[in-house]
Amino acid sequence: xxxxxxxxxxxxxxxxxxxxxxxxxxVFVTLYPIFFVAIASISQPQLVQGGQVWFFPRGINWxxxxxxxxxxxxxxxxRNTIVYTVLGTAVNMLVTIxxxxxxxxxxxxxxxxxxxxxxxxxxxxxxxxxTYLLYRDLNLLDNxxxxxxxxxLNVYNLIIARxxxxxxxxxxxxxxxxxDGSDEFRFFFTIAIPLSKAILSVIMLYYLVQxxxxxxxxxxxxxxxxxxxxxxxxxxxxxxNTAFAGGAGGAGGTGGGYGQQYADQIKYGVIIVSxxxxxxxxxxxxxxFEKGVxxxxxxx
Amino acid sequence: MAVxxxxxxxxxxPARTRSPWPQRLRQHLSRxxxxxxxxxxxxxxxxxxAYAPMYGIQLAFxxxxxxxxxxxxxxxxxxxxxxxxxxxxxxxxxxxxxxISVTTLVVGFFAPIGLALLVNQVVGPRRKRFSQTATYxxxxxxxxxxxxxxxxxxxxxxxxxxxxxxxxxxxxxxxxGDPKAFIPVYVISEVWQHCGxxxxxxxxxxxNVDTQLYEAAKIDGASRFQIIRNVDLPSLVPTMVIxxxxxxxxxxxxxxEKIFLMQNTLNLPISEVISTYVYKIGIxxxxxxxxxxxxxxxTLINFAFLVGANQLAKRLANTSxx
Numbered sequence: 001x002x003x004x005x006x007x008x009x010x011x012x013x014x015x016x017x018x019x020x021x022x023x024x025x026x027v028f029v030t031l032y033p034i035f036f037v038a039i040a041s042i043s044q045p046q047l048v049q050g051g052q053v054w055f056f057p058r059g060i061n062w063x064x065x066x067x068x069x070x071x072x073x074x075x076x077x078x079r080n081t082i083v084y085t086v087l088g089t090a091v092n093m094l095v096t097i098x099x100x101x102x103x104x105x106x107x108x109x110x111x112x113x114x115x116x117x118x119x120x121x122x123x124x125x126x127x128x129x130x131t132y133l134l135y136r137d138l139n140l141l142d143n144x145x146x147x148x149x150x151x152x153l154n155v156y157n158l159i160i161a162r163x164x165x166x167x168x169x170x171x172x173x174x175x176x177x178x179x180d181g182s183d184e185f186r187f188f189f190t191i192a193i194p195l196s197k198a199i200l201s202v203i204m205l206y207y208l209v210q211x212x213x214x215x216x217x218x219x220x221x222x223x224x225x226x227x228x229x230x231x232x233x234x235x236x237x238x239x240x241n242t243a244f245a246g247g248a249g250g251a252g253g254t255g256g257g258y259g260q261q262y263a264d265q266i267k268y269g270v271i272i273v274s275x276x277x278x279x280x281x282x283x284x285x286x287x288x289f290e291k292g293v294x295x296x297x298x299x300x
Numbered sequence: 301m302a303v304x305x306x307x308x309x310x311x312x313x314p315a316r317t318r319s320p321w322p323q324r325l326r327q328h329l330s331r332x333x334x335x336x337x338x339x340x341x342x343x344x345x346x347x348x349x350a351y352a353p354m355y356g357i358q359l360a361f362x363x364x365x366x367x368x369x370x371x372x373x374x375x376x377x378x379x380x381x382x383x384x385x386x387x388x389x390x391x392x393x394x395x396x397x398x399x400i401s402v403t404t405l406v407v408g409f410f411a412p413i414g415l416a417l418l419v420n421q422v423v424g425p426r427r428k429r430f431s432q433t434a435t436y437x438x439x440x441x442x443x444x445x446x447x448x449x450x451x452x453x454x455x456x457x458x459x460x461x462x463x464x465x466x467x468x469x470x471x472x473x474x475x476x477g478d479p480k481a482f483i484p485v486y487v488i489s490e491v492w493q494h495c496g497x498x499x500x501x502x503x504x505x506x507x508n509v510d511t512q513l514y515e516a517a518k519i520d521g522a523s524r525f526q527i528i529r530n531v532d533l534p535s536l537v538p539t540m541v542i543x544x545x546x547x548x549x550x551x552x553x554x555x556x557e558k559i560f561l562m563q564n565t566l567n568l569p570i571s572e573v574i575s576t577y578v579y580k581i582g583i584x585x586x587x588x589x590x591x592x593x594x595x596x597x598x599t600l601i602n603f604a605f606l607v608g609a610n611q612l613a614k615r616l617a618n619t620s621x622x
Contacts, residue, residue, distance in 0.1 A: 132583060
């Protein structure tokens with residue numbers, strides 16, 4: 001937009017240079033740590049710790065990844081998280097999208113009180129302990145459904161989807177369909193859904209990431225380690241420093257496993273392995289995620 | 301992000317004589333039942349998982365009774381609130397919570413605005429887009445991984461950041477253990493992770509600025525800095541107000557997960573906040589009534605700040621959430 005406006009004054013040129021330098025610096029500071037984790041995960045740990053790895057991996061080896069892939073906890077955590085994410089997102093979509101559509105119908109007299117009913121929960125909640133006791137009464141403790149049902153509706157996503165339906169589905173379309181004898185169900189499935197693929201992707205990606213990164217639920221509501229999601233396993237490896245492969249009974253046969261210097265390499269590897277799905281989605285994510293923020297910002 | 305809670309729509313013109321409500325209700329349901337069906341799962345989920353726990357708040361005023369569960373046993377009034385106010389932890393928890401959240405709010409509020417103004421100055425749509433996309437990548441990394449990265453990067457002996465800091469003559473600091481380092485580490489890593497993401501909404505607002513304003517400013521001989529100050533910045537004000545209200549609503553909602561994961565015995569004097577304390581004495585220590593009371597205290601303060609900020613914005617900027 002601003003390309004038409006040209007700047008020639010010396011002050012403006014200095015300014016432009018400052019902008020360029022700062023932005024390059026910011027982008028570098030943002031991306032470099034992630035890049036470093038990636039190269040450190042395949043470099044000789046001694047070289048990493050000695051400060052000799054900066055921009056290229058050195059002493060390439062896959063020891064870290066071999067250890068990670070040989071660890072049962074990672075596999076269990078991965079499997080659990082995939083199950084919770086897929087099921088959870090499916091439930092999220094079934095709950096959120098029809099509700100958002102219904103709330104977008106202007107002739108629906110109950111929409112404002114209902115919107116308040118939903119939005120109020122964004123700012124006021126029962127708190128941790130009543131929630132915990134309720135889940136206990138509902139038999140949700142140590143139950144995989146605790147990852148899926150309580151988070152069935154994210155009000156923020158509901159608002160985004162509603163804003164989209166409100167602003168993007170022409171009222172005339174609805175009127176015409178109604179005249180042709182279409183009811184709300186039919187309009188929703190045959191017209192609203194196909195027209196809203198973009199927003200469906202946005203909301204779905206939001207939910208996917210939310211489930212994938214969920215750490216709190218496992219921490220508070222799950223005791224049984226076999227049901228713990230990836231994030232809890234990650235916590236144990238990355239932060240609590242629990243011993244890795246062979247730790248349980250020393251099955252490794254290498255006599256106590258690996259030396260301490262490999263612990264860091266394994267951590268770097270675990271970061272990559274656990275973030276890989278999101279990183280691979282990123283090219284798709286970035287297009288849609290921004291769209292979600294924009295739609296959400298459209299004031300109704 | 302503007303929570304558009306309502307849209308002003310012309311309601312149906314009031315009939316001269318309104319029919320009695322049961323009849324109107326029946327009419328409404330017979331015409332709109334399909335919409336209610338579509339809303340039913342969301343209503344049920346919200347009622348059960350958001351409103352039912354609110355019913356359990358009464359536990360804060362009652363003795364916990366294992367049999368009774370959510371509703372609790374005998375009334376004890378404000379006993380547990382008094383216990384909290386009188387406890388030796390009260391002032392420490394309040395100080396830590398306020399300190400951490402206010403610092404995060406202030407820095408986390410202004411940093412994205414600065415970044416958006418900066419990215420907006422990048423010439424060329426592709427370069428602009430790249431800087432935007434690159435800066436919000438960390439937003440998608442899980443908190444566990446962020447704290448894990450902090451641990452390896454800040455390790456006193458081998459950490460990458462520790463080493464870089466030594467170039468600048470800063471050495472011998474244990475960033476993860478030193479209580480003085482806790483808040484800077486927490487806040488800077490928050491900004492690193494979320495600044496780019498939070499700037500998207502401001503960039504969107506900037507892309508909607510009328511280009512004629514730039515032309516006019518240019519003709520008036522404004523420098524680029526003056527244009528930022530007098531054209532770009534004012535156009536962000538409405539968005540800033542809405543986001544300000546929303547952040548105020550979370551003033552004591554310090555990120556439980558991240559603080560909890562960053563805690564260790566060395567930094568506990570500064571890193572113990574209300575939410576982590578509630579978790580420890582409630583879930584770990586089973587003091588259900590006491591921790592419910594503390595949690596309620598926290599929620600009420602948040603709510604008061606939200607309402608207060610909303611009133612303030614209404615008065616000063618004529619914008620509000622409701």
